[in-house]
Amino acid sequence: MGAVGSAGRWAEEVGVAVAGKRSYLDTPGYLAFLAVVAFWAAASSGSPLYVRALAGITAALATAHLAVLLVKRRRDRRTVADGS
Numbered sequence: 001m002g003a004v005g006s007a008g009r010w011a012e013e014v015g016v017a018v019a020g021k022r023s024y025l026d027t028p029g030y031l032a033f034l035a036v037v038a039f040w041a042a043a044s045s046g047s048p049l050y051v052r053a054l055a056g057i058t059a060a061l062a063t064a065h066l067a068v069l070l071v072k073r074r075r076d077r078r079t080v081a082d083g084s
Helices: 003-014 028-043 049-083
Strands: none
Touching (some): 028 049
16 A cells, blocks of 8 residues: 555544645635735746746736635625525
8 A cells, every 4th residue: 555545544544534625725815825926927027028928827817716716705605694
């Protein structure tokens, strides 16, 4: 059994739901930070054009993902509030 199997067995023994863990990469704070850093890099005149273009694309995608995440959270909160 490899490292993955032993880690899964350890998680079961300790009671940790491996699939249920939430990554910090999907939090609104991290996405906002990523968008700001990417916009900053895109606006930096000291960077080569390809770096600024990739940073601009990254910033746009991070901003779009943040908007989708916030809309989903708002919808979920409304659903819970209406269901109570």
